[in-house]
Amino acid sequence: MAIRSLKESLQAAGAAFQLLTRIPIPVQIPFTREVLARSVLFYPLVGLIVGLITALAGWLLAYVLPAWPAAVLTLLVWIALTGALHLDGLMDTADGVLSHRSREKMLEIMKDSRVGAMGVIAAILLLLLKASLIAQWLGESDLRPLLPHLVTACMWGRLWMVGAMLLWPNARGNEGLGGMFAGLPKRQLAYAGLLHVVLAGGVYAVSGTSWQHGALYLLTGAVITAFVGGGVAMWLNAKLGGLTGDTYGTMNEIVETVLLLAAVAIFL
Template identity: 35%
Template sequence: MKDALAQFGLAIQFLTRIPLPFDPGYTPERMARSPAYYPLVGALIGGICAGVFWVAALGLPAFVSVVMALAAGLLLTGAFHEDGLADTFDGIGGGQTKESALTIMKDSRIGTYGTAALAIILLLKASALTSMTGSLVVAALVAGHALSRLSAVMVIVTSRYVRDEGTGKPVATGLSSGGVAVALLTGALIVALWPLFQPLPAVLYGLGGLITGHVLMRLVFEPKLGGYTGDALGAVQQVSESGFYLGLLIWL
């Protein structure tokens, strides 16, 4: 239990800017196993964003409330995943070879491809969420953040890390079958709880959109890179989350 709590704490520290009231006790082994708790951290982030939306919607228009919820997510994570999305599109769009793509992705500056991708993804999320009822937005934010981080974990499990070092290196190895089971069970619990708040078909459509986003994003970077980077994980999370919201819209 102590080791699991430490891994959860490290996952929070890695994915967010949320301060912890305790020192999780970093070790390379614990860090490598921490992706098991990424979906749970995602649910935490989504829950806070949903709370911001709900409070804002008491007195503000839906679009403004959605923007405030998205801004809360950016603050909570330090735009960690959005930065990965932008870097991935800059690298894949501007790099002619694997090596040049990886070099561009390490550049802290944002280029045309990254700017366009970031603008499109934020607009997609904002417009999709604004088109939903308030109660569906709350459910969508919690499930979308959790399940999209499970989507990123599936990349870690099924692909290979292509850098010798980098943001994703500490979590690229060490995720055991038990850790994968924890991540999958967290995602399954999110889906199982969904019918308590919204119709079951909605989340199935959302999952279809999420899986589509997952596959399409991997088709963008894996052929050129031959695997993934930490930036690519952020891109998968962002596109999967957006795909989940778009799937819900198709259901509507």
């Protein structure tokens, strides 16, 4: 039983990394509804790894390049780690929702593989904002204050995706990849949240943050994530009659960016 449970957990973790990143996982994993349901538990772990690699890249690049070139290359690493999956979702969502068509037409536009003007504009604006925030960080003489917040921003964005899957219906019913997460057990959010707290607490502890400040940062991150993510989710739900895989990616991008913006505003 224990061996089977371990195998299922490793399979679920592998599925999370294969779905959300381009980090090589050389194992054939069946993307069944059951495996995907278990995989959401490991979304905060995916965020941790993506955040750590991105932060390390920024740290190293800042020693050999000026702030802006280093920031652009750091952002490139960030995007490459996910294969631009969430950014693609943002563009598709912007094309559909900002077309101001009927619900059915918006969903149809979002399924179109071609990118329209609204999608391009949304992506450019978000990338410019992210690059400017990273450049602000890399331009500091001491890079340590913002580093743990960049890592945890990646974690919060992916944890919110799990929350959104549970709290709002899927606009396409059981269709598409997003539909594979329909009917997700509520305990999965609790498990993912617990893992998130443990991992994020570890990030703050390793960075030398006191437990009081670490707890405060976790609480602040939770409030910002719930407020921003919840607001975006409610707006998209009103527009589309539910959420889709594209909108999950959209919310991840927005939550990450707002948390990074808040960290820069507070600590720099």
